[in-house]
Amino acid sequence: MIKSKEIGAEELLNHYIDRVERYNPSLNAIIVMDVERGRERARQADAALAKGEVWGPLHGVPMTIKESYNVAGLPTTNGRPDMKDNIAESDALAVERLKAAGVVLFGKTNVPINLADFQSYNEVYGTTYSPWDVQRVPGGSSGGSAAALAAGLCGFESGSDIGGSIRNPSHYCGVFGHKPTWGLIPPHGHALPGHLVQPDLSVVGPLARGAADLETGVLAMAGPDELDGVGLKLDLPRPCHTNLSGYKVAVWADDDVAPVSQEVRERVLAIAKTVEDAGGSVYFDARPDFDSSEAHDIFQTLLWSAMAVRIPDADFAEMVKDAAALDPSDRSGGAMVLRTQTMTHHDHYTAHNKRMILRWAWAAFFKEYDAAIAPIMATPAFWHDHRPMGQRKITIDGTERPYFEQLFWAGLAVCCYLPSTVIPTGPNGDGLPIGVQIIGRQFGDLETIGLAKLLEAEGYAFTPPSGYA
Numbered sequence: 001m002i003k004s005k006e007i008g009a010e011e012l013l014n015h016y017i018d019r020v021e022r023y024n025p026s027l028n029a030i031i032v033m034d035v036e037r038g039r040e041r042a043r044q045a046d047a048a049l050a051k052g053e054v055w056g057p058l059h060g061v062p063m064t065i066k067e068s069y070n071v072a073g074l075p076t077t078n079g080r081p082d083m084k085d086n087i088a089e090s091d092a093l094a095v096e097r098l099k100a101a102g103v104v105l106f107g108k109t110n111v112p113i114n115l116a117d118f119q120s121y122n123e124v125y126g127t128t129y130s131p132w133d134v135q136r137v138p139g140g141s142s143g144g145s146a147a148a149l150a151a152g153l154c155g156f157e158s159g160s161d162i163g164g165s166i167r168n169p170s171h172y173c174g175v176f177g178h179k180p181t182w183g184l185i186p187p188h189g190h191a192l193p194g195h196l197v198q199p200d201l202s203v204v205g206p207l208a209r210g211a212a213d214l215e216t217g218v219l220a221m222a223g224p225d226e227l228d229g230v231g232l233k234l235d236l237p238r239p240c241h242t243n244l245s246g247y248k249v250a251v252w253a254d255d256d257v258a259p260v261s262q263e264v265r266e267r268v269l270a271i272a273k274t275v276e277d278a279g280g281s282v283y284f285d286a287r288p289d290f291d292s293s294e295a296h297d298i299f300q301t302l303l304w305s306a307m308a309v310r311i312p313d314a315d316f317a318e319m320v321k322d323a324a325a326l327d328p329s330d331r332s333g334g335a336m337v338l339r340t341q342t343m344t345h346h347d348h349y350t351a352h353n354k355r356m357i358l359r360w361a362w363a364a365f366f367k368e369y370d371a372a373i374a375p376i377m378a379t380p381a382f383w384h385d386h387r388p389m390g391q392r393k394i395t396i397d398g399t400e401r402p403y404f405e406q407l408f409w410a411g412l413a414v415c416c417y418l419p420s421t422v423i424p425t426g427p428n429g430d431g432l433p434i435g436v437q438i439i440g441r442q443f444g445d446l447e448t449i450g451l452a453k454l455l456e457a458e459g460y461a462f463t464p465p466s467g468y469a
Contacts, residue, residue, distance in 0.1 A: 003059055029129075055102035066108065098220055192309075218445055298354045419441075424463070
């Protein structure tokens with residue numbers, strides 16, 4: 001619309017700012033505003049377009065971004081009170097690339113502390129609420145991102161994902177989200193101060209109200225950094241089919257390791273039927289050649305180890321002491337997490353080697369199938385729950401289950417560095433959205449997004465929450 005001059009960048013920015021002023025007080029999705037610089041950038045975008053200059057595919061598009069990205073002059077706290085005065089000196093690489101593509105950045109969105117929850121609340125910024133039901137969570141850790149998009153407070157968003165943090169908010173808020181292949185988008189500037197190493201499993205990636213915008217966002221941010229770019233270049237495979245009739249899709253609708261609700265399972269099956277009705281082939285028993293329970297154990301080992309890099313040094317030193325003092329017979333969940341967060345390099349190598357076996361199993365699987373469709377979370381959005389994590393449960397069709405059990409579904413893609421795209425399937429009878437993930441082969445990011453585009457055309461599209469149209 002901007003490039004066709006149907007609306008100006010500044011006019012569109014003002015539209016979003018008006019909506020932020022109207023709706024954000026009850027949602028607390030956007031927690032840092034940068035209006036003055038945003039308006040100046042929008043004016044520059046309009047002036048450039050008037051001279052025939054187009055900055056890129058996102059020319060003049062107003063966006064907000066997850067608080068954990070560095071944006072020069074703005075705070076990056078990860079929801080931690082001890083980092084509330086941490087002001088970024090420069091932009092994250094992904095922010096630089098989005099700006100090069102033309103975006104107008106005007107704010108940052110909320111997260112849970114240390115980006116580690118299915119909810120988004122912290123002592124620095126408070127709690128973010130779902131626009132579908134303020135009594136419910138928007139997801140986490142990119143919960144502010146998804147809530148802002150769903151409420152129409154911005155035109156585009158970018159989050160991060162290590163345990164579903166792009167995809168569960170997309171599911172809970174009824175928007176599109178893409179977890180890229182690990183390493184596809186360099187995360188420089190999405191890290192604690194002084195950290196230059198890309199954490200294992202963790203990625204940054206886009207959220208949007210349409211699948212095509214996911215592709216635009218991925219292509220804007222993807223590609224090797226200055227070091228790797230000397231010898232590497234971006235060359236992602238394009239979608240293998242132009243219509244659903246060509247697809248061979250595996251359907252992973254449920255699993256004993258992490259059962260899902262009937263309504264979530266039915267949405268996965270509904271997508272399978274859509275593919276089948278269009279002439280595609282669906283396979284309900286197709287699985288990679290590994291045990292799903294063992295795969296989940298490997299993922300959890302690698303996940304908690306990777307998450308430990310966010311723990312302050314003094315706290316980590318105490319954890320090492322606590323782990324050494326554990327009774328060898330203690331096999332509780334808390335003991336397992338503590339051991340994996342403090343494990344030796346030798347133990348991490350062993351877990352990584354087991355992960356490599358899983359990666360090769362997935363590679364063989366994707367020689368036979370184009371994609372796998374699966375749940376991303378066990379239920380629609382749950383009620384806000386700020387109790388200690390060890391006390392939390394989720395209720396699935398009347399049965400209480402462990403809170404973090406549903407990490408299983410996020411881990412299918414995360415553990416083995418695979419791309420995963422979440423698409424909305426519409427609200428349930430309680431008015432709560434349900435999303436489904438599309439998992440593809442490594443670096444098949446445009447392929448999973450391509451399938452999402454085709455399904456979007458079949459009706460699996462964004463619809464705004466009541467009162468936010």
